[in-house]
Amino acid sequence: MASKSNPKAENMKGFYRQRKNSSIGGTSKTKTSQSAAHPKATAASFGSDVISHGSPDLKVDYDEQEELLRQFDMNMAYGPCLGMTRLARLERACSLGMNPPKEVENLLKGGKVCSECLWDGRI
Template sequence: MASKGGFYKQKAATTTLGSDQTQSPALESHDLKGDHNQCEEILRQFDMNMKYGPCIGMTRLDRWERAKNLGINPPEEIETLLRQGKVDLECLWSSRV
């Protein structure tokens, strides 16, 4: 219904923004869990941490080295895991995007 000035009145929203349900952490990938060890889980957390920049189109080691060169100080543990050669060098998203 139009008001005097020709504008329509908008009803107030009746929903609430609060919720009693707890949400899972944003960095947890439920659908991507499978058979992987603790080292792979550490690397996946590195992949999902945007602090170190984008990970698409480069290996994990390239991303780690870029972050180090930019002074972002990526964890030394990540470099150690990647240089051992026992883990996948491709990021979590390489075959999914």
């Protein structure tokens, strides 16, 4: 048997005509490099006019002791740290049998570090 073409399929092809997107917007433009057209477009390049006002090294503001305490603040194994001091959180963790690090306890009971958690006043 010879197969006949499906008239519905031909109508669908005519209705949903496929076109190649040779140019978007109907005009053909030659593409130029953005950096060639605008020399200031790559502001992060060497010799740029952009001035950074922030410190790229965020560890300048605190030392190794504060880093250890911040790690303690971020460790959710000892419960939430918002709304309480670091020492209160440490004592709560000890009373619940969570065994927080002894270094943190020594730092907090020494009294020479910030007693507020990392997120105090930021959230």
